[in-house]
Amino acid sequence: MTHAAARPATLEDVARAAGVSRSTASRVIAGTGFASPDARDRVVAAVDQLGYVPNPAARALVRGAGVRLAVAVTGTTSAVLDDPYVDRVVAAAARVCTPQGLGVALHWLPRHAPQALRQLAFDRGVCGIVLVNTTEPVLDAVPRSLRGRIASIGIGSAAVPSFDVDNGGGATAVLHHLHATGRRRIAMVTGPRWLSCAGRSVRAYRQVMREAGLPVRLVRGDFTATRGRAAAREVLDRWPDTDAIFAASDATALGVIAGLRRRGVRVPGDVAVAGFDDIPLAELSTPALTTASHPVGRIATAAAQAVLDRRPTPPATFFPSALVPRDSA
Amino acid sequence: MTHAAARPATLEDVARAAGVSRSTASRVIAGTGFASPDARDRVVAAVDQLGYVPNPAARALVRGAGVRLAVAVTGTTSAVLDDPYVDRVVAAAARVCTPQGLGVALHWLPRHAPQALRQLAFDRGVCGIVLVNTTEPVLDAVPRSLRGRIASIGIGSAAVPSFDVDNGGGATAVLHHLHATGRRRIAMVTGPRWLSCAGRSVRAYRQVMREAGLPVRLVRGDFTATRGRAAAREVLDRWPDTDAIFAASDATALGVIAGLRRRGVRVPGDVAVAGFDDIPLAELSTPALTTASHPVGRIATAAAQAVLDRRPTPPATFFPSALVPRDSA
DNA sequence: CTGAAAGCGCTAACAC
DNA sequence: GTGTTAGCGCTTTCAG
Numbered sequence: 220m221t222h223a224a225a226r227p228a229t230l231e232d233v234a235r236a237a238g239v240s241r242s243t244a245s246r247v248i249a250g251t252g253f254a255s256p257d258a259r260d261r262v263v264a265a266v267d268q269l270g271y272v273p274n275p276a277a278r279a280l281v282r283g284a285g286v287r288l289a290v291a292v293t294g295t296t297s298a299v300l301d302d303p304y305v306d307r308v309v310a311a312a313a314r315v316c317t318p319q320g321l322g323v324a325l326h327w328l329p330r331h332a333p334q335a336l337r338q339l340a341f342d343r344g345v346c347g348i349v350l351v352n353t354t355e356p357v358l359d360a361v362p363r364s365l366r367g368r369i370a371s372i373g374i375g376s377a378a379v380p381s382f383d384v385d386n387g388g389g390a391t392a393v394l395h396h397l398h399a400t401g402r403r404r405i406a407m408v409t410g411p412r413w414l415s416c417a418g419r420s421v422r423a424y425r426q427v428m429r430e431a432g433l434p435v436r437l438v439r440g441d442f443t444a445t446r447g448r449a450a451a452r453e454v455l456d457r458w459p460d461t462d463a464i465f466a467a468s469d470a471t472a473l474g475v476i477a478g479l480r481r482r483g484v485r486v487p488g489d490v491a492v493a494g495f496d497d498i499p500l501a502e503l504s505t506p507a508l509t510t511a512s513h514p515v516g517r518i519a520t521a522a523a524q525a526v527l528d529r530r531p532t533p534p535a536t537f538f539p540s541a542l543v544p545r546d547s548a
Numbered sequence: 549m550t551h552a553a554a555r556p557a558t559l560e561d562v563a564r565a566a567g568v569s570r571s572t573a574s575r576v577i578a579g580t581g582f583a584s585p586d587a588r589d590r591v592v593a594a595v596d597q598l599g600y601v602p603n604p605a606a607r608a609l610v611r612g613a614g615v616r617l618a619v620a621v622t623g624t625t626s627a628v629l630d631d632p633y634v635d636r637v638v639a640a641a642a643r644v645c646t647p648q649g650l651g652v653a654l655h656w657l658p659r660h661a662p663q664a665l666r667q668l669a670f671d672r673g674v675c676g677i678v679l680v681n682t683t684e685p686v687l688d689a690v691p692r693s694l695r696g697r698i699a700s701i702g703i704g705s706a707a708v709p710s711f712d713v714d715n716g717g718g719a720t721a722v723l724h725h726l727h728a729t730g731r732r733r734i735a736m737v738t739g740p741r742w743l744s745c746a747g748r749s750v751r752a753y754r755q756v757m758r759e760a761g762l763p764v765r766l767v768r769g770d771f772t773a774t775r776g777r778a779a780a781r782e783v784l785d786r787w788p789d790t791d792a793i794f795a796a797s798d799a800t801a802l803g804v805i806a807g808l809r810r811r812g813v814r815v816p817g818d819v820a821v822a823g824f825d826d827i828p829l830a831e832l833s834t835p836a837l838t839t840a841s842h843p844v845g846r847i848a849t850a851a852a853q854a855v856l857d858r859r860p861t862p863p864a865t866f867f868p869s870a871l872v873p874r875d876s877a
Numbered sequence: 878c879t880g881a882a883a884g885c886g887c888t889a890a891c892a893c
Numbered sequence: 894g895t896g897t898t899a900g901c902g903c904t905t906t907c908a909g
Binding site: 558559560570571574575578580581602603605606607608609610611 | 885886887888889
Binding site: 303500 | 599603619643646654667828
């Protein structure tokens with residue numbers, strides 16, 4: 220039973236109630252060091268009875284550890300933080316942190332000022348960092364002191380383990396599907412140039428096209444729907460005989476469909492459209508969007524976990540992306 | 549210039565560098581108490597030069613404050629945490645916390661065990677709480693000790709200031725639009741029964757119907773698209789002459805449209821459909837979804853801010869919801 | 878195996 | 894105005 224006290228119990232209270240010293244109580248609770256079964260039991264009972272919860276601030280202070288995990292998103296402006304993708308990452312990280320008495324902070328890392336990362340590294344309140352949309356310059360700016368407590372969702376480096384979706388595999392699956400259903404002039408709307416991890420799906424595209432002896436038709440995108448709309452027009456103007464468009468994100472794909480529609484092009488009748496991410500609304504759009512899955516929550520959970528556990532981590536972990544065939548392609 | 553040190557600077561270092569005592573440095577940095585302009589300048593310079601960042605753990609410890617803001621979401625199962633809406637709230641809260649050296653934690657509050665809230669209240673690591681999807685029993689379970697550092701997104705109480713969208717106003721705007729465009733048999737798919745704040749739009753619906761002398765046609769929903777699909781069939785079966793459906797969320801509305809389509813009903817030709825929330829993809833669906841805006845980010849920001857600032861807060865703050873007319877109604 | 882004691886970095890009385 | 898001092902709650906040597 221939890222006894223409701225006016226003032227939350229401290230370790231001192233627990234120790235007194237258990238008839239042991241603070242040190243012993245601490246050892247039992249932190250699970251570090253030795254303690255007799257008897258002492259252990261009494262401490263556990265006292266903890267339970269008083270509803271004791273360790274004060275994470277005190278703990279962090281004495282251990283020299285931080286109290287929050289920083290999610291740092293690289294981007295040109297702070298607008299990159301206004302993104303459902305970032306929201307997912309932050310929420311997933313928060314779920315991982317909560318049981319440990321930690322919190323999550325959200326930072327924008329200016330793309331052209333990667334030194335900002337050092338600030339974060341020096342903040343004694345930060346126990347670890349999860350990088351999002353990382354670039355090579357940012358990775359190069361990672362100070363030694365961050366070793367073992369930083370991970371990246373996207374590309375990684377020798378010092379920074381990476382966690383990401385296998386966009387190469389997902390893209391290949393989508394493109395094979397397009398090819399298998401008879402499409403032969405397949406254009407792709409890519410992600411932003413500066414985002415290296417977006418390059419993997421472009422490489423997959425080039426390779427599939429080469430193997431199939433098909434022409435390469437690339438249009439630069441930025442993951443947004445707005446850009447997708449414009450990109451659709453661009454594709455139509457440059458290569459009027461295009462019969463399929465693969466977009467690097469679902470939002471872009473939806474924009475592409477809207478753009479196509481406006482020009483009187485039928486989807487998937489005239490042009491098939493496929494996206495990437497399988498966002499919740501992909502299956503609700505009309506036509507339902509063919510896409511590839513992207514387990515953002517699981518990826519972010521793994522990255523946050525790796526940072527908190529400070530456990531040896533493989534340099535790169537890829538999460539499979541599966542084709543989700545629906546109506547648009 | 550930030551001088552890169554092996555060990556992050558402490559207040560002690562700053563004080564020494566500025567030639568003052570720790571207290572004076574503390575006063576200047578925390579902005580509390582007096583300090584001569586001269587001392588102030590020297591401290592500021594030292595902070596800058598050493599790249600000093602206060603240790604939030606130490607600060608929280610001595611002040612008896614927490615180091616994280618808890619976002620607590622009420623629901624039957626922990627699955628309520630898997631919701632883009634919750635993601636938005638958490639991310640917005642994280643942005644507010646970050647500059648203060650705080651983090652965000654995410655908790656599930658079992659709907660049938662509101663006592664869980666006491667646990668949170670006793671956790672000395674928690675500096676404040678933002679309630680999401682609150683119910684009356686949860687509000688009743690708020691302990692005194694939380695006064696002044698808790699806010700609710702949704703319904704509030706005497707002890708808990710609330711921040712929410714004006715769903716009554718938004719619903720009214722949508723319904724007037726439906727009526728103005730000639731719809732006369734308007735059904736509504738509601739939110740879950742246990743969620744009181746969802747009741748406001750139902751009340752608005754009842755009132756508009758009464759004033760217009762139109763029949764009330766209510767189907768219970770749960771904000772999901774899946775339920776929307778089923779609800780569409782239910783509406784069609786019970787009231788075949790329905791010419792408009794207002795859904796309490798965009799996801800539901802999109803589900804309704806899908807369900808309608810499957811039955812060969814044209815939207816908006818045969819039945820107009822309107823949603824609520826204006827999620828990013830509302831404008832990308834086909835037909836583009838008519839809806840009412842819902843500034844989740846601003847609401848969450850305000851709620852988090854209020855909790856952190858511990859500033860006197862009006863008992864209820866409503867954020868306007870505006871009609872966003874598109875193609876579906 | 879256990880307790881005493883020394884701090885972690887900071888703030889807030891309280892003297893000067 | 895400024896410095897001195899006493900902790901906040903916890904972990905961790907170091908003796909017993």
